[in-house]
Amino acid sequence: MRSRYTAFVMQDENYLRHSWHPDTRPKTIHLNEDTQWLGLKIKSIFAGKKDDETGEVEFIARSKFNGKASRLHETSRFSRFQKRWVYLDGYFME
Template identity: 55%
Template sequence: MPNSPCPCGSGRSFDDCCGPHLCGQTIPPTAEALMRSRYSAFATEQVDYLLATWHPTTRPATLTLEPGIRWLGLKILSTEAGGAVDQEGWVTFVARSKFQGRAQRLQERSRFVREHGRWFYVEGELS
């Protein structure tokens, strides 16, 4: 995946966008950056990253990804707070996928918190 476009749709290469977050070299500086990296983790099936970036109070014990799902794109609709100095933020997004030949669309307003300098996904409200 090096030098290929990042799955998160930022327009940057995977190596210059979500790749360093997913391999633990860097931590996402904002709630939106974490959202994008989590989408990329779904697209590249990196369950350990998804669990590690999920807040312990809402994180499931295990996570099984749907086999055969193909992630097609992410569009950020809005962000509220979630900046480098904030402690909480929200990101509203649409994620598109295809499963068993059928197009799917997921729209969610996700809540994130920052603790000890790291952002965590807490919960999402589907639209």
């Protein structure tokens, strides 16, 4: 989760694509270089341990775009794919 947040901050589309499950990965990943990411707070983690095949992370990511602050409150689902953790999908909490 933290590495994907960092990839958004750094505009690293290759990492985002590589860390996204191929069954749910979009054809195009839209990154906006005018978005200023302000912080990530992990609210909770369910599963996702060494012996698990799936896990969930609830988080809040704060950002600013065109001078307007916003926050993304999401629960992301991850799964193992080819022995590594990948983002599967997520749902908004607010």
